[in-house]
Amino acid sequence: MTVGRARVALFLVLLYAGASSIRWLAHAVQWPADPTTDEISAHERRFEALRSALPKHGTVGYLGSPEPTASNPKEANSAALLHFRRYLLAQYTLAPVLLIEGTASELVVGNFERGAPPAPPGLSIVRDFGDGLVLFRRAAP
Numbered sequence: 001m002t003v004g005r006a007r008v009a010l011f012l013v014l015l016y017a018g019a020s021s022i023r024w025l026a027h028a029v030q031w032p033a034d035p036t037t038d039e040i041s042a043h044e045r046r047f048e049a050l051r052s053a054l055p056k057h058g059t060v061g062y063l064g065s066p067e068p069t070a071s072n073p074k075e076a077n078s079a080a081l082l083h084f085r086r087y088l089l090a091q092y093t094l095a096p097v098l099l100i101e102g103t104a105s106e107l108v109v110g111n112f113e114r115g116a117p118p119a120p121p122g123l124s125i126v127r128d129f130g131d132g133l134v135l136f137r138r139a140a141p
Contacts, residue, residue, distance in 0.1 A: 040089070047093040049129050050109065054097050061108035062087060062099040063120065065132075086111055103136075110134035 054060060064083050090111050091099045099109060103120055110116055112132035119125050123136040 040092070043089045043093045046131060046133065047090065050133050050135060051094055051097075053127060053135055054094065054107065054109075057096050059098045059100050059105055060094075061103050061105035061136075062090065062101050063103065063108055063110045063112075063136075064101075065111075065113040086113075103138075106138045108136040108138075110136060 064086055087099065087101070090109065094109070103123060107126075108120075108123060110133065112134070115132060116125070116128050116134040119136055122139055124139045126135040126137045128134050
């Protein structure tokens, strides 16, 4: 009786592994993703006009949406991860220009979740590209 249960258990494990492999294979067949729905392609389209306004290489500043005040550590972690993800996607899309978090550079890219806020102190808006993308320039003293 024990051998029969072991065979049934082994059969179920193999069945589960096979079904998982088939699901993975079905997902892999859909790769590469459709460029109209792919998140990276969407960011490349969103940043296209901004890219042409930036220098071909060098460093520019980066400002993202302010992280909302979280009521618990889990929400704070989620907000920080979202901010970092948006930064990495912007960095990937604008490469070889290097984005440095902060406003010390002459040019600063603003990547905001909702519309552009007023220019931070010491910066002026060069161009608002819409959809939360703004290019700032350090104001002349």
